[in-house]
Amino acid sequence: MTITLTDYEQSLLDGSAGTGTATAMRLVVRLGEVMGATRLRPIVGAHIDSCLYHGQSGLDFVNLLVQGESSVTVPTTLNVSSLDLIHPELYRGDPQTGIEAKALMDAYVQLGCQPTWTCAPYQLEQRPGFGEHVAWAESNAIVFANSVLGARTHRYGDFIDIAAAVTGRVPDAGLHNDANRRASLIVDVAELPTDTDAVFPVLGHFLGGVVGRHIPAIVGLPATTTEDQLKALGAGAASSGSLAMFHAVGITPEAPTLEAACGDRVVTNRITVTANDLIQARDELSTATGTELATISLGTPHYSITEIGRLVEALAGRAIHQSIHMYVSTGRDVLNEAGLRGWTKTLEAAGVQFVTDTCTYITPIIEPNVGTAMTDSAKWAYYAPGNLGVEVIFGALQECVESAVAGHLVRIPELWSDV
Amino acid sequence: MSSRDLPVTVVVNGSVTGPALVLDEPLSMWGGLDAETGLIIDQRHPQCGQCVTGAIVVMDAGRGSSSASSVLAEAVRLGTAPVGFVMADVDEIVALGSLVAEEIYGTVTPIVVASTTDTSTIRTGDIVSIDSTDNTDNNAILRLL
Numbered sequence: 001m002t003i004t005l006t007d008y009e010q011s012l013l014d015g016s017a018g019t020g021t022a023t024a025m026r027l028v029v030r031l032g033e034v035m036g037a038t039r040l041r042p043i044v045g046a047h048i049d050s051c052l053y054h055g056q057s058g059l060d061f062v063n064l065l066v067q068g069e070s071s072v073t074v075p076t077t078l079n080v081s082s083l084d085l086i087h088p089e090l091y092r093g094d095p096q097t098g099i100e101a102k103a104l105m106d107a108y109v110q111l112g113c114q115p116t117w118t119c120a121p122y123q124l125e126q127r128p129g130f131g132e133h134v135a136w137a138e139s140n141a142i143v144f145a146n147s148v149l150g151a152r153t154h155r156y157g158d159f160i161d162i163a164a165a166v167t168g169r170v171p172d173a174g175l176h177n178d179a180n181r182r183a184s185l186i187v188d189v190a191e192l193p194t195d196t197d198a199v200f201p202v203l204g205h206f207l208g209g210v211v212g213r214h215i216p217a218i219v220g221l222p223a224t225t226t227e228d229q230l231k232a233l234g235a236g237a238a239s240s241g242s243l244a245m246f247h248a249v250g251i252t253p254e255a256p257t258l259e260a261a262c263g264d265r266v267v268t269n270r271i272t273v274t275a276n277d278l279i280q281a282r283d284e285l286s287t288a289t290g291t292e293l294a295t296i297s298l299g300t301p302h303y304s305i306t307e308i309g310r311l312v313e314a315l316a317g318r319a320i321h322q323s324i325h326m327y328v329s330t331g332r333d334v335l336n337e338a339g340l341r342g343w344t345k346t347l348e349a350a351g352v353q354f355v356t357d358t359c360t361y362i363t364p365i366i367e368p369n370v371g372t373a374m375t376d377s378a379k380w381a382y383y384a385p386g387n388l389g390v391e392v393i394f395g396a397l398q399e400c401v402e403s404a405v406a407g408h409l410v411r412i413p414e415l416w417s418d419v
Numbered sequence: 420m421s422s423r424d425l426p427v428t429v430v431v432n433g434s435v436t437g438p439a440l441v442l443d444e445p446l447s448m449w450g451g452l453d454a455e456t457g458l459i460i461d462q463r464h465p466q467c468g469q470c471v472t473g474a475i476v477v478m479d480a481g482r483g484s485s486s487a488s489s490v491l492a493e494a495v496r497l498g499t500a501p502v503g504f505v506m507a508d509v510d511e512i513v514a515l516g517s518l519v520a521e522e523i524y525g526t527v528t529p530i531v532v533a534s535t536t537d538t539s540t541i542r543t544g545d546i547v548s549i550d551s552t553d554n555t556d557n558n559a560i561l562r563l564l
């Protein structure tokens with residue numbers, strides 16, 4: 001497979017913009033070959049996941065770019081890192097690792113990326129528009145961009161994200177092209193009650209396990225489905241599976257109708273999600289039994305301003321029990337907005353600890369070995385046991401809040417009674 | 420037992436021989452693989468606790484987080500990584516980890532794609548050889564020794 005490059009692209013490959021950009025271009029071209037592309041295409045923005053520290057190799061790579069005098073050529077946002085620069089005292093990890101993690105963050109800012117430090121770049125004021133091509137990494141952001149915004153990104157990972165930002169190019173393949181964005185599986189959820197928010201992350205967790213490489217067209221979601229609900233669904237599915245795009249018929253922009261979502265394909269694959277599937281998926285998300293709790297973690301992906309508002313409402317002026325540590329992860333921009341609305345002060349007074357720039361499941365923030373953690377996030381529930389070695393209980397936001405106030409697990413059966 | 424050849428398509432070029440480690444489910448390396456030890460740590464994964472170091476990992480697909488490329492590159496740096504991958508589908512995120520490790524450290528971790536019918540005939544512990552250095556049209560040979 002050969003890729004035809006424009007004169008400009010070839011010049012980048014040949015080193016006209018320095019050795020760092022040449023390295024980046026080489027990666028874009030090699031990925032293009034892997035994807036079967038015959039040319040590259042320009043992008044209008046990028047979101048970088050490579051700024052999260054996984055070891056020396058991340059620094060070694062970014063230093064090739066920094067020392068090669070590269071910089072980004074399109075507006076580029078940064079994903080969560082390993083450190084909370086606003087609340088640095090929360091980091092319990094190895095100090096040396098912290099220093100290296102900070103060096104990695106600094107290197108990406110030096111390349112010209114915006115220090116947004118959020119896994120929910122779609123909650124920033126500037127976000128890609130319908131039909132715009134971008135290079136986004138971070139699995140939940142990829143799903144959201146493709147599905148909810150109708151922007152176009154392939155499922156990019158670490159390294160290629162910054163390589164695309166530096167070169168301004170991606171392979172013209174995969175989810176950038178119409179033909180690869182059509183639904184190939186119909187998922188009927190009409191049987192499910194959708195008035196509980198917690199149905200969405202659970203449905204996402206279930207879908208990730210069953211859709212494989214299909215792009216599902218979900219039918220049966222109400223027109224009132226919110227962006228926060230779609231975010232939770234996508235994040236759950238991109239954790240338990242490798243979903244990069246879904247259509248919600250009548251809701252998401254490329255699916256005004258089922259026919260539009262499927263394009264010219266005749267789709268006969270069909271799954272009907274039953275209440276039983278949902279209950280089973282919900283129970284899969286919990287590893288702990290019993291009612292003792294030590295930690296409650298909300299905000300994976302980073303809470304939106306609306307979600308913080310819902311937490312304020314659910315707490316209704318009550319305090320978190322003294323035996324519980326409650327964390328809420330969010331972006332610094334959203335935290336700023338919450339501050340302006342007086343919500344930060346209210347929640348901190350109740351005992352909530354805000355976490356910005358990072359997340360509680362990717363870096364040591366939670367006190368280890370103190371007991372079970374509870375979350376309203378399918379993604380957190382999926383990853384935390386492996387990453388942190390904690391036992392986890394999944395619950396709806398209201399269950400998390402009632403548990404936080406009571407100091408032990410509180411279930412609200414009515415929330416799930418229709419399921 | 421005589422050797423068998425399986426047709427495969429090259430994703431990342433290279434030649435390597437090693438014992439197969441067959442994964443019953445896709446593995447997200449981020450959150451699922453400890454780069455320090457090479458052990459699978461995803462508690463929900465059927466092969467949790469097994470070590471990928473030096474193995475040719477056979478798995479249908481990649482899964483989950485886009486940080487998987489970083490974890491693979493870091494495992495290559497630390498010498499805990501698999502030496503190759505046989506997959507049933509192209510996974511760009513796994514491929515990138517391999518490409519970047521080659522770019523930084525010069526270590527080649529070949530990746531090939533085979534049909535699930537063929538991959539299902541490979542058993543953990545089988546000695547497998549990937550030879551794709553002189554491939555034409557992206558075709559190569561996967562040999563079970």
